[in-house]
Amino acid sequence: MSKNNLNGSRSVSSNSFNSFLSDGEIDSGLEDLSIKNHRPSSTSRTNKAKRIRFYHNGNKFFNGVVIPVAPERYRSFDSLTAELTNILTKSVTLPSGVRSVYSMEGKKVCSIDDLEDGKEYVVCGKGEVFKRTEYSKTDTLRPKRLSNSKFTVQNINVPKIISPDCVRPRIVTIIRNGIKPRKTLRLLLNKRNSSNMEQVLSAFSEVAQLAVRKVFSLSGQSITDLPQFFATDDVFFVYGNEKASQGDFELEFEESKAIQSYKKTPGLRNGAGPKPKMPKKELNRTYESEESLLKxxxxxxxxxxxxxxxxxxxxxxxxxxxxxxxRLCKDVTTNKEYALKIIDKSKCKGKEDMIENEVKILRKVHHPYIMSLIEETDTKNMLYLVCEYVKGGDLFDTITVAQKFSEDQASLMINHLISALAYLHNLNIVHRDIKPENLLVELEDNQVKLLKLGDFGLACEVTKPLYTVCGTPTYVAPEILAESGYGLKIDVWAAGVILYILLCGYPPFVSQDNDQEKLFDCILSGQYDFPDEYWQDVSPLAKELIQNMLQLDPELRFSAEDVLDHPWLQIAD
Structure with missing residues (x-):
């Protein structure tokens, strides 16, 4: 496996390179996302600030958020939608962020000047149609006016949805009432769609294409409380206003077969026997490697x-x-060490946009578990990037030495990685090359105490499904290979592969004879296992998390935030 610790080696096929460049363009509005870290305090707000309440399109369970809107706070309408994205994605699901704003009458708002003081508006994601519904009306959340028409700041509360303790990410199977054999469907429940009973029913309704009013367990017990969805049962019958009979809870063969196929453990790979350790070299048809290095x-x-x-x-x-x-470099004044990346522009003909995109993203991101760009200098022939230097090297080397890790160590590393991914995904940025070579570690007494994500050469903003075939074969998600369109969750798949490796020392998807086509077949079919020889001492919770990160269906695969909500990650706390 070729190593890329902050280097210029990239995983892009020549056939798909032009598509990658267009996918990789970063919208200029993204630069305003950092503005929320520099908000003016309430004491410095001007009288011109408009108090606006924003609702989530079609979500009658969300009370909305109230924020002050003033010209000096937002440089553009894009910066307002960027901050709304950061605020709302903590409570509601907005895969592509806030893309448009409408008045309560359905008129599209295109500038900050169009927003009226004290009015309410609805935010929509990409491609969403404005929905008229009865949005929550909670008077205690509305700002109070005084006789001089100013707002009293102390009476303004920004609502925060706090999910009950029972709610955790979980995939459930639902059986839609109808003629047997009935339709079986699957759904991922989490804090963003299951904060209360009404939200669960709404999520069931959307998946089942039925106004769900009643839910029963597999044994026929009526489900009336939220905790019941997160207890032992994970199969539920859903009904509208129809009456249920005892015969409805008897499954036909086809229905049982469908449910069992969902519940089966990962299948055995091609043949039995010992599994290979970490591959020394990745065979990669998506890489177009060049022979020459910058000698x-x-x-x-x-x-x-x-x-x-x-x-x-x-x-x-x-x-x-x-x-x-x-190359390693040192500040001669402070003696602090940095990593100096030197890019030869003569080697980048036709790839200039890719380099520019990498730098643009590095300028925008600031996170404790992401490598920092310190400064940059552009000359006619070279581009110099001074980056944070992490002394422990990359995770690939650490795995090579340690072979495998304790659950405590693995949990800490995955916690750091997923925290970085959750931050990026909240900005709608997908990394697209998550692998041990791109994870830098800091060691203390031969233990990993810090992990940082680096190498953003393939990262891009997700505004629509992506189709460019790129990545590293061992960690590539099935939807990339299927060329069916992919998004943020390919990073979670790759992180799931890394978690598997950390706990046993070898990848979940391999070809015994290094045949890349067989490897891709394994990934596309989801064939991997947990043989006792290597996994008998690993906790069921760890295996459960891996299974949810390596879900073939991206809709059912955990998001980065779902992974952070999983109880196994609490080991690292």
């Missing part, structure tokens, strides 16, 4: 840096790729 840059110990970077002294090479090398 001059990697061997020149007297490298002359441009004037803005004169404060750094350059040391040994710590990484290389097809069109870049990474």
């Amino acid at each position: 001059k840059l990697s061997e020149d110990n007297n490298l002359v840096l441009p004037l803005p970077l004169k404060k750094y002294s350059v040391g040994r090479m710590i990484g290389d790729g097809n069109f870049a090398v990474v």
Whole structure:
């Protein structure tokens, strides 16, 4: 497996490269997402701020949020929708973020000036049609007016939805009432769609295409309380206003077969016997590797840096790729070490947009578990990026030495990785190359104490389904191989593969004879297992989490936030 610790090696096929470039463009409005970290305090708000309540399109269970809107707070309408995305995605599901705003009458709002003080508006995601419904009306949440028409700040409460403790991410099977054999469907319940009984019924209704009013367990017990959906039963009958009879709870063969197929454990792979350890080299048809490396840059110990970077002294090479090398550098004033990535523009002909996209995203993201871009200098022939340096190297090397890890260590690393992914996905950014080589670790007494995500060469904003075939075969999600369109959850799949490796020392999907076509067949069919020889000491909770991260259906696969909500991750706390 070729290593890419902050280097320029990329996983993109030449046939799909033009498509990748168009997918990888980052909307300029994304730069305003960071503005919420610099909000003015309530004491500095001007009288011109408009108090606006925003509802979620078609969601009658969400009370909305009230925020002050002032020209000095938002530089553009895009910056307002970006902040609304950050606020609302903590409580409701907005896969593509806030894309449009409507008045309560259904008129589209296109600028901040169109928003009226004290009025209510509805936010919609990409491609959503405005829905007229009775949105929650809670007077205690409305700002109070004084005689001078100013708002009293102390009376304004931004509602926060807190899910009951019983709610956790869980996949359930529902059987829609009708003529036997009845339709069986699956649904992922989580804190964003199951905060109360009404929300669960609404989620069931959407999936079953039926106004669900009554729910029964497999034994025929009426389900009337939210905790019952998160207890032992995971199969439910759903009804509208029809009456249920005892015969309805007797399953036909086809119905039982469908339910059992959902419940089956991961299947055995091609043949039995011991599983191979971590592959030494990835066979990758999606990579178009170049033979030449930047020998001059990697061997020149007297490298002359441009004037803005004169404060750094350059040391040994710590990484290389097809069109870049990474060298250790040190601030001569503070003696602090950094990683200096040097990109040779002559090697990037036709790939300029990819490099620009990587830098653009690195400028925007700020997270404790994501590698930081310190500064950059662009010259005619070279692009220099000074990045955070993590001394422990990459996770690939750590796995090679340790082979496998305790659940405590694995939980800590996955917690850090998924926290970074949840942050990126909240910004609608997909990384697309999650693998151990791109995860940098900091060690203490031979234990991992910190993990950071790096290498954003394939990252892009998700505004529509993506189709570019890219990634690394061992970690690639099935929807990428199927070319059916993919989104944010491909990163969760790759993280699930890494979790599997951390706990046993080998990947879940492999080909015994290094046949890449067989590997892809295993991934597309979801064939992997938990043999006792390697897994007998691993907890059921860890296996359960892996199964939910490696769900073939992206709709049922856990999101990054779902993974963070899973009880196994609490081991790292």
